[in-house]
Amino acid sequence: MKQKSTTKTSYHIPIGPIHPALKEPVFFEFEIDGEKIVDVDVKLGHVHRGVEWASRRRNPVQILYLAERICGICSYCHPAAFTLAVERIAEIEVPERAEYLRVIQGELERICSHVLWAGVAAHEIGFDTVLYLTWQIRERALDLTEFLTGNRITKGIMMIGGIRRDITPEMIPRIKKDLEHFKKDFETLRHVFLDDKTVKMRSQGAGILTKDEAMKLCAVGPTGRASGVKKDARFGESYFAYGDLDIDLITPDVLTGEVNGDVYDRIIQRLLEVKQSIELIEQSMDKMPSGDILAEPKIPKLLAQLKKASGEAVGRHEAPRGEVIHYVKLDGNENPYTWKVRAPTYNNILPWIPMLKGEQIADIPIVAASTDPCMSCTNRVAIVQGSKRYNLNKEELHRLSIEKTRRLMK
Amino acid sequence: MTDKKRLTPEEIVKFFKDDFKKDIIDVKIKTNTAGSKKNQAINIWMKVDKGVFKKVVKHLMKIQYPHLAVASGNDLGKIIELIYHFTLYYEDRLGEITLNISVDLPKSKPEIESLCDLIPGALVTEWEKMEFLGVKFKGIPDERRLFVPDDIPKGVYPWRRDETGPDKLYKNLHEVKK
Numbered sequence: 001m002k003q004k005s006t007t008k009t010s011y012h013i014p015i016g017p018i019h020p021a022l023k024e025p026v027f028f029e030f031e032i033d034g035e036k037i038v039d040v041d042v043k044l045g046h047v048h049r050g051v052e053w054a055s056r057r058r059n060p061v062q063i064l065y066l067a068e069r070i071c072g073i074c075s076y077c078h079p080a081a082f083t084l085a086v087e088r089i090a091e092i093e094v095p096e097r098a099e100y101l102r103v104i105q106g107e108l109e110r111i112c113s114h115v116l117w118a119g120v121a122a123h124e125i126g127f128d129t130v131l132y133l134t135w136q137i138r139e140r141a142l143d144l145t146e147f148l149t150g151n152r153i154t155k156g157i158m159m160i161g162g163i164r165r166d167i168t169p170e171m172i173p174r175i176k177k178d179l180e181h182f183k184k185d186f187e188t189l190r191h192v193f194l195d196d197k198t199v200k201m202r203s204q205g206a207g208i209l210t211k212d213e214a215m216k217l218c219a220v221g222p223t224g225r226a227s228g229v230k231k232d233a234r235f236g237e238s239y240f241a242y243g244d245l246d247i248d249l250i251t252p253d254v255l256t257g258e259v260n261g262d263v264y265d266r267i268i269q270r271l272l273e274v275k276q277s278i279e280l281i282e283q284s285m286d287k288m289p290s291g292d293i294l295a296e297p298k299i300p301k302l303l304a305q306l307k308k309a310s311g312e313a314v315g316r317h318e319a320p321r322g323e324v325i326h327y328v329k330l331d332g333n334e335n336p337y338t339w340k341v342r343a344p345t346y347n348n349i350l351p352w353i354p355m356l357k358g359e360q361i362a363d364i365p366i367v368a369a370s371t372d373p374c375m376s377c378t379n380r381v382a383i384v385q386g387s388k389r390y391n392l393n394k395e396e397l398h399r400l401s402i403e404k405t406r407r408l409m410k
Numbered sequence: 411m412t413d414k415k416r417l418t419p420e421e422i423v424k425f426f427k428d429d430f431k432k433d434i435i436d437v438k439i440k441t442n443t444a445g446s447k448k449n450q451a452i453n454i455w456m457k458v459d460k461g462v463f464k465k466v467v468k469h470l471m472k473i474q475y476p477h478l479a480v481a482s483g484n485d486l487g488k489i490i491e492l493i494y495h496f497t498l499y500y501e502d503r504l505g506e507i508t509l510n511i512s513v514d515l516p517k518s519k520p521e522i523e524s525l526c527d528l529i530p531g532a533l534v535t536e537w538e539k540m541e542f543l544g545v546k547f548k549g550i551p552d553e554r555r556l557f558v559p560d561d562i563p564k565g566v567y568p569w570r571r572d573e574t575g576p577d578k579l580y581k582n583l584h585e586v587k588k
Contacts (some may be wrong), residue, residue, distance in 0.1 A: 044555035053568055053576070088442050088453075098444050102471075136571060218478050218531030236499070236506030238442075243449035244505055289446060313440075314453065314495055314508060325495060327482040342480035350531055 008219060010038050015346070015364070017046045024374070025101075028364075035360045039248030039285050045405035055339045060086050060306050060330075061299060063339065067155050067326075070214050071393050072342060073116065076109045077319035078326070078341065079158035084239055084315025085328035086160050089304055092295050099241040100288040105157055106240070106317065107277040107284075111182065112141045113320035114270045114277075117372045118189060121267065124365040125202045126402030130192055137185045144178045147171070160302060172285065186271070194255075203263035203410045207355040207367035210261055217350040218403040221322020223371045225251050226269040227261035233318040240317075243281045250276060270372070273320075307334055318346055321372050346372045362404040365397060416499060417451050417473060421506060426456065429469055433459040453508045460513045464523045467494075467511070471528065474498050476509070481535045483543045485571045490515045490543055492522065494580070515545060515573075525548040542569040 016027035016179040025046035031039040050201040052068055055063050060082075067078040080102065087094060122130035142152045149165060157164050167175070193199055209219065214227035224231055228251055234242045235249045248254075250272045252265040259265060298301040312329040322344030329338040348371045355367050417425060419439045427434050438458040441450045458466050470476055476496040484491040493512040499505045515522055524547040525532040537556040539545045544567040558568065568576045 043556065045555075045559065049556050051570065071499065088440070099445050100415075120415070126530075130504070162539045170566065215475055215477070216530045218529065220477075220479075231497075231500040233506070234502075236451035236497070237504060237508075238444050238504050241445040244445040249501070249503075287446075294501045312493075325479045326494065327495065329484060338482065338484050340480070340482035346480065346534060347531065349534060404453075 009115075010334060013361075017043075020208075021244055028368075030356070030361075030364070032361065037356050037359050038365075039359070040356045042352065044349065045103075052339050056335055059303055059334050061303060062297075062335065063336070064158055064160070065156065065369045066339070068156065071343065072153055073113050074109065074321070074324065074343070075256075076105050077317050077324045078343075080106065080214060080317040081315040081324045081326040082328065082339070083158055084317065085308065085326050086107045086309075086330070088313035088315065089311045089328060089330050090225050090309035091162075092305075094162055094163045094290040094295055096289050097239070097291045097338075098293045098295075100284045101163045101165075101167060101293060102240040102242075103242060103245070103284045104156075104167070104281050105148070105163070107157070108141065108145055110277045110320045111274055112138055112145065114274050115141060115189075117270060117320075117369075118193065118267070121366065121369055122193075124369050124398070124401055125199070126398075126405045133192070134189065137189070139184070140178060140181060140185075144175065145302045147174060155345060159294060160306070162293045163390050164294075166293050167285075167288075172228045173282075174283065179278055179281060182274075186275050186278070189274075190271055192269060198405055198409050200264060201269075202363075202366060202369075202405055203267060205260070205264045206363055207359060208260065208262045209351050209355050209368055211259070211353075214261070214351060215387075217296075217352045217354075218347045219322075220344045220347045221319070222266060222269045222273065223322065223351060225249075226259070226265040228259040229252075231323070233316045233323045237316060239315075241284060241287075244287060245396070247280065248276070263366060266370045281407045303334075306330070308332065312338075316369065322348065345371070348373065361397075362400040366399045412584065414473070416502070416505070419454055422454060422473065422498075422507070423456070425473065426458075426469065430462055430466060433462040444559060449504050453510065455510045455512070457512045457514070458582070460515055460522060463489075463511070463513045464525070464528075465524060468508060470496065470511075476529075477534055478529050478535070480565075481519075481532075481539055483539050483545070483569060483573075485517075485543065485569060486514075487519055487571075490517055490520045490545060492539060492543075492545065520544060521546045521548060523548050526551055529554070532578060541567070543567055544570065544574065556562075 009031040010031050013030045013032055027043040029041040030037050058066060064079045068075045069076045101122035115134050119131040119134035146152045149157045209226040209227045214224045214229045230249050232249050235247055251259055252268040253259050255268055288402045308328050310332040312323055314327050316323055316325045323343045328336055329342040331337040359367055422435050429547055438451045438455040443450055477500060479495040479497060482493045491512055491514050493510050496507055496509045498507045516584060524536055536547045536550055538545060541555055541558045556568060565573050566576055
């Protein structure tokens with residue numbers, strides 16, 4: 001932790017490593033002048049589990065299941081990026097039907113993740129009714145995930161050379177019915193988030209990240225796009241069936257005509273992406289050709305093939321929070337030589353600093369949550385003010401945030 | 411930035427070769443197809459001499475302000491290889507090009523110039539390489555530890571495969587001083 005000299009008027013508050021806005025550990029140190037944040041410092045690594053190192057003792061198929069456990073919410077994205085890299089090294093041609101099924105899984109995961117986030121964001125500013133509403137929608141999305149994969153979270157659906165479960169004709173009516181529900185739900189959410197006066201007051205102009213800052217700090221995903229950086233791996237790169245589908249690169253100006261890069265824009269961005277995901281699933285179901293879903297159904301044979309492969313490649317997949325990129329190097333052994341994972345939050349850490357500077361303490365939860373960080377959350381905040389030290393717990397910080405909302409509503 | 415003419419992968423390679431000639435040690439252009447329409451995804455792999463690495467990145471910025479996804483690292487025995495994954499033309503539909511610039515550093519003196527003054531977002535990935543592979547970045551604004559816990563002894567680098575790797579640590583956990 002970097003100690004900076006404290007002037008008479010400012011003091012430091014350490015927040016974390018368990019923090020109110022996030023559900024995983026990260027440590028912030030804020031320099032505060034009254035209610036205003038002057039400077040921010042971040043420390044990570046509290047849950048570094050050495051996943052990449054653990055992969056040195058596993059073969060590529062075993063790594064799929066390890067990759068799935070990097071993140072509970074993006075449990076499809078990490079195996080997807082790893083698979084892409086391995087397929088590129090071993091030059092495995094994936095059956096066309098599997099490419100479309102992969103899109104459906106990826107987009108369904110995006111719906112689950114963005115709706116979950118919308119609930120957390122509402123909770124952070126004290127709208128718990130909206131939390132229950134959004135998580136009810138997410139419940140339907142999770143039920144659909146279970147229907148398609150057999151599980152709600154760790155789905156085990158990805159396989160090198162294809163996908164493990166097909167969508168049969170008798171499954172389609174159920175999927176269509178749920179998609180219709182999501183469309184209606186989308187309209188409700190849109191109304192709740194975008195037309196509400198208080199949500200606007202809390203989020204407009206809060207936590208601004210300019211396009212220039214987003215580019216220089218390498219922001220990815222909705223965080224970058226809400227600031228106007230037009231980068232989306234699904235749009236830019238040909239992988240899975242994304243190259244065959246009609247897909248637009250969405251930024252918040254589609255709806256509002258301008259990009260401000262504030263929390264409100266990040267809300268708009270994610271809501272529009274939910275709608276886009278519904279459309280992409282529909283397109284995939286319409287265009288999906290029939291055929292095999294695996295290039296090589298026999299796992300020992302696949303492993304023998306991978307053992308012969310050598311080379312290096314990167315796989316990129318647009319996860320709900322931004323681009324996931326995996327680098328894999330195979331050297332003709334059973335286990336990969338190197339596997340490097342880059343999750344989106346890795347790049348969205350530094351953008352927190354310009355976002356939080358100049359904001360108030362009560363805005364920390366919503367601004368920090370607005371990047372949808374995949375790290376975590378603390379239960380206790382220690383405030384050090386001169387020689388006096390007192391603790392602000394999660395509830396206290398949350399209360400400050402709610403109070404601000406109530407103040408604005410008066 | 412976007413008004414400039416879009417370069418093909420071959421032109422990008424030429425753009426670097428014209429300026430750096432022999433310092434561009436190796437170049438490969440790899441394409442992969444996906445989906446029914448078999449659209450291509452393009453990866454350029456370029457190995458450059460460590461002496462010109464920063465100049466290469468500066469030169470790259472003349473094409474477009476690149477997106478630095480991350481830097482990967484390999485311990486190859488006597489060499490530590492760093493691979494910087496950049497992407498270009500991400501605003502074009504199916505036009506994104508991944509440019510992987512790699513550089514070999516001798517393990518006896520793994521030093522390279524920091525990119526933080528050109529791309530401030532490189533800080534997190536440089537930190538990681540510093541802690542996990544023991545690479546020294548000249549000019550990095552902040553040298554404290556970010557990812558590894560404070561109780562990991564100095565001189566142990568979790569991604570190395572030799573005696574400076576973590577083997578001793580995890581086999582004799584009871585000996586680690588807290």
